[in-house]
Amino acid sequence: MTTLGELFDVSLARLQEVARTPLAIPADARAALVVEVDDVLLQVQKGLGPRAYTPTPTSEERDLTPAERGLRDGLGHARDALSTARRYLSPREEPTGPAAGGPAAEQIASAAQALGAVRDAINSHLGVDRAPLTPYAYLLRNYQAVDYLARRYSEVAWAASQVVLRLAHGAEHPGAVEAFGRARTSLDHAAVYARRATHQVDPALESFPAAMPVVPVQASATDATSMVTARLAEDCERLSRAAYVALHDRAEQRMSGSDLHQISRWNQMGRLLAGRTLLHVAQDSTDGTVRDSLTAAAMVLRESSKSWTSTAQGWRPIVDIGDPREHPRLPPPSYAQVQQGTAARMPSPDPHPAVVISRTSVVRLGQMLFGPHWLPEQPPGQARPAVDILADAGGTGGLAASAYRLSATGWQMAAAAPWVLRRAEAGLVTASADFRPRDLDRERRFYPVHPRQIETLTRAYTAVMGAEQKSAAALLTAARSAGTPVPRATLDAAAHQAIAQEQKWVTAALVTPPPRILPRAQVPTDLVVGRRPGLRQ
DSSP states (O other): OOBHHHHHHHHHHHHHHHHHSOOOOOHHHHHHHHHHHHHHHHHHHHTOSHHHHOOOOSSSOOOOOHHHHHHHHHHHHHHHHHHHHHHHHOTTOOOOOHHHHHHHHHHHHHHHHHHHHHHHHHHTTBOTTSOBSSGGGGGGGSHHHHHHHHHHHHHHHHHHHHHHHHHHTTOOOHHHHHHHHHHHHHHHHHHHHHHHHOOOOOGGGGGOBOOOOSOOOOOOTTSOGGGHHHHHHHHHHHHHHHHHHHHHTOOSSOOOHHHHHHHHHHHHHHHHHHHHHHHHHHHTOOOHHHHHHHHHHHHHHHHHHHHHHHHHHHHGGGSOTTOTTTSTTSOOOOOOEEETTEEEOOOOSSOOHHHHHHHHHHHHHHHHHHOTTOOTTSOOOOOOOHHHHHHHHTHHHHHHHHHHHHHHHHHHHHHHHHHHHHHHHTTOSOOOTTOOGGGTTTOOSOOOOOHHHHHHHHHHHHHHHHHHHHHHHHHHHHHHHTTOOOTHHHHHHHHHHHHHHHHHHSOOOOOOOOOOOOOOOOOOTHHHHOOOOOOOO
């Protein structure tokens, strides 16, 4: 999955390649390159300022920092000078594109596209109202993040100045040469000033990814096992976003008790499969330190699996009685309910997307361990050779780092679950321990959950959060013992801290968004009409 640091590196590499290459080209082609460089500077300008990447603040909009202001002014002067140089080189103002400038123009255009992708990745964490869609969006409010982005954009400005220097070499028109000189001076001064003005750069932003939409991407038997870890990481991003919007009740499809019940069951199986994979690999490891760390991580994952089992059992008497997933033989109700003046949406006949994604992550783990044709309905079977698993996962460190993402995301899902419980306590989740299916036609109202059941489940999810934290720490130790750094861990720690702090001030008022018609996603049959209990411990 591409991160902000990788996108900036791509942009810099493209510009540096052009700056190193002599340009024996006519004036028209040189003018086309000027247009492409100007587009790079425009992309940098668009990335500056609070509205480019900062979530909606609780107070007034902040001002530009000195580094941002210096970059903005320097880029403006440079773009004016480049416009002058272009008029000298090609006064006819004919349309130009990357093809007119040859390979160099394509490289510069690629650099501009990477900068646009930086903004797209950041904006994917924000809604149309600039409200956060993931906990990672809050990291963009910190001035350390502001300084990080200004520092990286200053590096792009410096690289662009070197491209301008290359354009000046061989330019025959003296006016164009003089304009190129002014543009380069402006870019150099802006880049140096911005670099000196950024003192608190947050290195964790290097691993900041794009937020994935909460739309399941099914696993297939034709998927290459070498892609399992990458796709598993994408599943974790989707689940992270699903957990956060459930925490704020911003999702288009509300997560129900039945959904959390099923997610707990799939997470139980997923942690068990991840632990078995680590044990299987550890048996063939010749490095005693790595073998011990993998074994220890597998044991902690087993305890995490038990914690998820406890939450699944705690949901049994409190699931939505109107949810056909819990009573598949009964038709879904077709009436709307209103309680306490709040319109409550009935559960969808399909599972919440997070349920499907949780199941898909289990399928991917099984594909890694047993082969691409494995499904949860099948017995475990014979494990693949450890050497093949390690080749697909990128070594023991890569395998541990991939499993770490499961624990980090599971912590977020467990943190969000109490908010679903609070809606249940308010009577917005159809639930009753004493309900019988024959009462469905007679009883047309919501059953509030007993406070004792809420308390029991809250304790269960608190235990899950602790177990997932231990799993994440053990897996990080295993990855590092294999020589694999996990920079994402710093980002996750900051996001988890933001969640913990946010829960102290977010009000408990329930806001029901207007109902929306959602397309029916492709749902595995076992999620609707029955599920295998899972792998036995």
